[in-house]
Amino acid sequence: MAGTAARRPMRADARRNYERILAAAEQSFADHGANASLEGIARRAGVGSATLHRHFPSRRSLLEAVFHDRVEALCARAREHARSSGPAAALFSWLHDLNAYAAASHGLVASLLHDGRDADLLEQNDDCKKMITAAAGELLQRAEQAGEVRPGMHAEDLLVLVSALSLATEGHEGDAQAGRRLLDMAIRGMRSHPCERTTDFGS
């Protein structure tokens, strides 16, 4: 699958630098947000900036590498929810997980998902996005088939929503609750039976 299959396993020094850069990037992104200075990351890692750019041609690819593991964990979590909860509960719990993760990661998930603006031509690998979209899609489909959420939503919508909220509430430390409030509001809006009435979709 992975096109990264090296015909030769990468030289030892190269791998060492690769790891160093990854570690430095993780730190820097945590400290200064998703658009920390790449040059600074290289400096922190103790390598030349050219080395960084060779290993990670774009900021995006670096973000992708840094967060790959955690995104995987998040997807595992989705499967876990699916196993242990009902369709709607699983979906909504997971959305809260995603929200919490996005908030804790200084909007990095948001940056990961949302970008794509500057990379029209490159066909960059969207591994993280694809993984999360797939996870969301499964939960959503299950809830929809069970009739517990309104039809017509797309999995991407949910990601856009959570990304958007974490993007927008980032920085406003004082009002960290707002994101949660808004997510709850949106979730209530996607349920089929938000109140005790029979469904009537007049529109």
Place this chain on the structure above:
Amino acid sequence: MAGTAARRPMRADARRNYERILAAAEQSFADHGANASLEGIARRAGVGSATLHRHFPSRRSLLEAVFHDRVEALCARAREHARSSGPAAALFSWLHDLNAYAAASHGLVASLLHDGRDADLLEQNDDCKKMITAAAGELLQRAEQAGEVRPGMHAEDLLVLVSALSLATEGHEGDAQAGRRLLDMAIRGMRSHPCERTTDFGS
């Protein structure tokens, strides 16, 4: 109130340059989004970059100046809705207006509202934000008192929501619907009686 009260009405050449910069900025922001190059704006306006920075000390202040008029129009529109529609309908219609405006402005409203991350110390004038928040607050309060929306929402939340959606859906031309879908979903979530009836948003 306005500290801009000039003890002397600004020299003619100064005002001319000010206007030129404003026009160039409007164009550039429309073309390249909210963080277009300031230097480029100065170039387009035919002035030195120093002149731009003298008139507008921060990117934010330039955005503020460019959008002041339209924000005022939006607030006027809010009052209009309040006069001609019921509490909930007025609020939701206006949110759709806001959403449409934000989408059309390449996320500039979003940028205006959401920023503040880099300007911790400056106490910059938030004129636009204040105006919009006030407008939203009135509509919200009215709808809440009428019992047509769930209590506990803040006016800022609504702005954050719309800003966030326009931020996140920007660039995804193919899926321009997503913002609308999500806004509808959130609106449904904030009604007191989501199943009761549908409103027609003339748009």
Place this chain on the structure above:
DNA sequence: CGATAACCGGAGAGCCACCCCGGTTAGCAA
């Protein structure tokens, strides 16, 4: 028609992303 305060913008300092290319070194084979 000066005097003068307001204003202008070229030039420069200090960032940044990204790339070129000569020097270095790991890894393999003899």
Place this chain on the structure above:
DNA sequence: TTGCTAACCGGGGTGGCTCTCCGGTTATCG
């Protein structure tokens, strides 16, 4: 062990950005 070679490294250059300083220019008013 030794030597060869492809893989790898990073200093330094390019070009773009934001923002500031300061000597020259000009609108404005007495």
